[in-house]
Every structure is written in structure tokens, then in C-alpha cells.
Amino acid sequence: MNLLTVEGIGIRFGGLHAVRDVGFSLKAGEIVSVIGPNGAGKTTLFNIISGVYIPHSGRILLESDDVTGFDPYLLARRGMSRTFQNLQIFQAMTVLENVMTGFHLRESGPVLSDLLALPSSRRRSREAESDARVLLARVGLERAAEREASALSYGALKRLEIARALALNPKLLLLDEPAAGCNAVETEEIDHLIVDVAKEGTAILLVEHDMKMVMRISNHIVVLDHGEKIAEGDPATVSRDPRVIEAYLGTQGQDANHAHG
Amino acid sequence: MKLSAKQSTLLVLILIIALAPFFFPSAFYFRIGSVVFVNAVAVVGMVILTGYAGQISLGHAGFAGIGGYACALAPVYLGLHPALAALLGALISAVLAYLVGRPILRLKGYYLAVATLGFGILVSMVLSNETAITGGPDGIKVPDLGLRAWLVDRGLKISNSQFWYWFSGLALVIGAWLALNLHESATGRALRALHGSEIAARTVGVDVARAKLIAFVISAIYASVAGSLIALQNRMITPDIAGYMHSIEMVTMAVLGGAGSVLGAIFGATILTLLPQVLTVFQQYEQIMLGLVMMLVMIFMRDGLLPSLVARVRGRGE
Ligand SMILES: Nc1ncnc2c1ncn2[C@@H]1O[C@H](COP(=O)(O)OP(=O)(O)OP(=O)(O)O)[C@@H](O)[C@H]1O
Numbered sequence A: 001m002n003l004l005t006v007e008g009i010g011i012r013f014g015g016l017h018a019v020r021d022v023g024f025s026l027k028a029g030e031i032v033s034v035i036g037p038n039g040a041g042k043t044t045l046f047n048i049i050s051g052v053y054i055p056h057s058g059r060i061l062l063e064s065d066d067v068t069g070f071d072p073y074l075l076a077r078r079g080m081s082r083t084f085q086n087l088q089i090f091q092a093m094t095v096l097e098n099v100m101t102g103f104h105l106r107e108s109g110p111v112l113s114d115l116l117a118l119p120s121s122r123r124r125s126r127e128a129e130s131d132a133r134v135l136l137a138r139v140g141l142e143r144a145a146e147r148e149a150s151a152l153s154y155g156a157l158k159r160l161e162i163a164r165a166l167a168l169n170p171k172l173l174l175l176d177e178p179a180a181g182c183n184a185v186e187t188e189e190i191d192h193l194i195v196d197v198a199k200e201g202t203a204i205l206l207v208e209h210d211m212k213m214v215m216r217i218s219n220h221i222v223v224l225d226h227g228e229k230i231a232e233g234d235p236a237t238v239s240r241d242p243r244v245i246e247a248y249l250g251t252q253g254q255d256a257n258h259a260h261g
Numbered sequence B: 001m002k003l004s005a006k007q008s009t010l011l012v013l014i015l016i017i018a019l020a021p022f023f024f025p026s027a028f029y030f031r032i033g034s035v036v037f038v039n040a041v042a043v044v045g046m047v048i049l050t051g052y053a054g055q056i057s058l059g060h061a062g063f064a065g066i067g068g069y070a071c072a073l074a075p076v077y078l079g080l081h082p083a084l085a086a087l088l089g090a091l092i093s094a095v096l097a098y099l100v101g102r103p104i105l106r107l108k109g110y111y112l113a114v115a116t117l118g119f120g121i122l123v124s125m126v127l128s129n130e131t132a133i134t135g136g137p138d139g140i141k142v143p144d145l146g147l148r149a150w151l152v153d154r155g156l157k158i159s160n161s162q163f164w165y166w167f168s169g170l171a172l173v174i175g176a177w178l179a180l181n182l183h184e185s186a187t188g189r190a191l192r193a194l195h196g197s198e199i200a201a202r203t204v205g206v207d208v209a210r211a212k213l214i215a216f217v218i219s220a221i222y223a224s225v226a227g228s229l230i231a232l233q234n235r236m237i238t239p240d241i242a243g244y245m246h247s248i249e250m251v252t253m254a255v256l257g258g259a260g261s262v263l264g265a266i267f268g269a270t271i272l273t274l275l276p277q278v279l280t281v282f283q284q285y286e287q288i289m290l291g292l293v294m295m296l297v298m299i300f301m302r303d304g305l306l307p308s309l310v311a312r313v314r315g316r317g318e
């Protein structure tokens, strides 16, 4: 059964069709990438799937439930989690606390027990803390745990967001340009991390401008241009598609710059 | 053993409360001290709402009014002991905050500011105009808490102003303890997360509407308790307690000290309570001074006085 089914999704901003009639699906453990030139509508598509925007047309199915227009926190409860292209870090919190918030669903309890610091509340916080440290180690940030998040480099913040998203133990993980701003070594680490997470059964929807990474790890690729799906298929098929070459790969030089910008 | 941030904050607070009386030039300072502590209780509530959750309220004096008038009216009309009356006031404030907060916390920024301002004004109008019950603008008498008399009966010789100094100090320590507990808990992290990025908080599963409501209700209870303490201490209460100037004073105290930190809030409450006592100009032009303080802090020390000073001392100031 499909974990995620996107059917005929469309959204307009004023006169602009940012996304128009896009559909595809995703199974557990699969890595599906969404590619396309700048402004193609990839982030907008992510925002619709994750409940940030409500689409003007189409449906989103999670397993077999229609979740179109659900608030992100309800989608989180159903096993969806994401990172952001334009970093959404909790600035005034430490790196560790940022990841601990990812455990909110599992480790939050009655407000009164939190106010009174009852043993149950403190135990929940301790568990969140040790679980968060494991995840920080997984993305290579264990030594930055106690630092203010705002003191980290861009690449480190990208990995922090991945750790926070993984804390939800998601069935479906949306990653919007996880390797942007990362050097070659960091990019390779993220590459391996994504593959590992998928092996554990999490479905991954990926937006990434690093074509080497996309071609290497994706099971399936969806290509967007001007908000419309112009092609989809496995990496080999997509990279041979003349429309894709024209719309996207023809401008790869520019996008390669973007990926490192 | 190394002290946690929570423990050291509480320790500093307890030491200040315990040691300050040794430096008091006259007994009158017990009275000032208790006013400082009561104001600080309300401001610690603002820290939870504004500092943790990032929401603004310009109407929290309304809840102080409810807490204060509960102590005046519940003993008369319901025959409740003043302490129970304060509890009832806190309950009413919590319920009202819940009902009012549900629709208005959907608003953001200045819409929320205006809506809460409206709520505060509504409460103070009711208190001024329902003369038959509330005594109107002249105020109303409040019965004695009776705790001091009880202590004196048991041989503890303590003056009225000393009693309120220690009692309000205790209330402040408890209020600070609860706020610090919250800070380090899952609920506190959810509040701070929504402050940092509402959208990211939602995607990690925080029900943002509920989280804002929690902060609003808790801070309303703080304001209500502060209002009750003012009423019980002064043995009388007027609608000024619910006035918008009092709301703005609370916000200014929180922002002045650094809205994010409990100790900063207490610092802000202390300065803005002491200044009018020390400088007569401040007394005469209190509203102008408040506005000026607010503007200067926003321009020069956006993080608040205490965090900015700490940063400067550490040589990291801008
Ligand atoms: N909230 C919004 N209001 C108006 N227009 C928007 C909004 N969000 C996105 N757009 C527009 O929709 C189009 C698609 O933007 P989107 O961010 O989805 O592109 P993208 O494929 O993610 O691009 P990039 O590779 O640069 O990240 C753009 O023209 C953008 O300006």
C-alpha cells in the first residue's frame, strides 16, 4: 500500500499557479526526489503536503486517510515530519533542546506535572534528553549539544533540523535541500544518513539540487517545472528525458552554484 | 555539586529576599519590598506568556482586578475566607482566560495586543461602573487575611509590613520556582519552540493553539494572585488595579528586565517599583517615564536590561 498519495494538487498565489495538478505516490522505505529549477514549486509542494498551505485543488492521502488541509501538528501525530529549506530553528534554545522538542509527542505530559517538576515530568525530560543525544551523535553534532543553536554554522543547522525531524520517528520524512550549504564531506554524510533512514523503513521525500546525490540515492524522481509535473520515473529514465534536459539539466551549471550557495 | 540554572536562580532570589532587610534604612522599606515582590509575581507570569511563548498581552491587569476584587467581594457575598476568595479569583481568572484566549490567541502581533487591551479595559469598566457591588471608582474595603494575627497569637512578634514582606517574598519564590520548572519541561520547550518558529513547532507536533492557551491561562493566574496579594495587603482595592496603565506597567517590567528570564523579570519589577519611590519626578510623570523607559529599552537593549548588562560585562555586548 502507498504510504503517501498526492492527487491532482494545485495552489495559486494571486495569478501564479505555483503548483498545478501534481500527483505521485510513495511507499515505505522508498526515497522519492522532487527536482526542478528554482521557483518550480518544490517547496510549495512540500508546504502543501505538510499542511502549511491548504491546496486549492487535489487531495493528500496518508496511508488510506484523506489528510488534505490537516494542521501540521496533526500530520506529525500521523508520522510525518520535515525540515525546511530556509531553516526554522528554535533560536533561543540550545542545540540539545532543539532536538528535544522533536520528542514533544512522545514525551509531553500533564501541564501540572511540568509546573511542579513531578518525578514523572523530570523522567520524561531525562528520556528526551538522552534520546536527543543519540540523534545528535547520529548527525555528528554531539559536541555542540549545549551550545545556543544560533551559534552554529549553516551546514550544522541543516543537520540539526534533520536530527529534530528524526526525533519524531517518522513514517514519512520530507527533506527540503538537506545538503544546501554543506561541503563535500558533509554532503556525503547526509547522503549516507538518508539511505540508512530509508533502510529502517522511513519513506523519504527529498528536494535537492545536488544531482549526483539525487541520481545515486533516489528510487524514483518527480520533475517539476513552472509548477507542473513534466516527467517522472527512475533516475536513468528521468535523466534521459528530453523535457527534463531542456527544463532542468540544461541549467545545471547555475543550479550547481545554487547548491553550494 | 554544581548548581543547575534553576537552583542558582532560586538561591539568588532567596538570598536577596532574606538579606535585603539588613540594609533597610527604615521599616517603610518592608512595605516597598512587599510591593516589589507582588509586582514581580505578576511579571513572572508575563515571562511565561511573553518570554517563553512569545505572545503579548496588554490586558493582564484585568486578571489582577479579578483576583483583587474576589478578595473584597467573595467574603461579603459568599462568606468565604479571604484565602479561599483569592483561590476563587484565580479560578475565575483561569476560566475567563481560557474563554477569552481561545478566540483572541488566533490573532498575531498588534491584533493580539489590541484585543487583550480591549479585554483589560472591559474588566476595569465593569469594576468602575457596577457601583452597587464594587463600590465604583472609590474602591472597596478588603477583609483581613488573619494570618498575621494567628502568628502573633503564637508569639511571633511581626509587624504588618514585615508580615507582608515575608509573605509576598514567599509567594514570589513559589511563583519563580513554578516558572523555572516549566522552562525545563516538555511544556516549556513547546512554548519556547512556538516563540522561536511557530511553523516548526507545529511540524514537531505542538498544538500551537493549545500551547498559547496554556501560557495565557497560567499567566492570568499569576496576575490574579498578584491582584489578590495587593488587595489583601492594602486592605482595600480600587479599579485602577485593572486599568490599562497597570497592564502596560507589567509588560514594561517584563521587557525591561529581559522577558525571557525569571530573574530579569524580577529585576525589571524591582527597578520600576523603586524608581517612583526614589525619584519624585518619576512619581509625577509616571506614565511619561514608563513610555520613555520602554522606548529606550527597545532601542538600546532589545534583550532587556539584565541580559544586555550581563553580555556587556562578559565583553560580548554590542
Ligand atoms: N507564500 C507565497 N506567496 C506568493 N508566492 C509564493 C509563495 N510561496 C511560493 N511562491 C511562489 O511560487 C513559486 C514556487 O516557489 P517555490 O519556493 O515552491 O520554488 P522551489 O521549487 O522550491 O524553488 P527553489 O529551488 O528556489 O527553492 C515561486 O514563483 C514563488 O515565488
Ligand SMILES: [Mg+2]
Binding pocket: A042, A043, A044, A085
Ligand atoms: Mg525551495
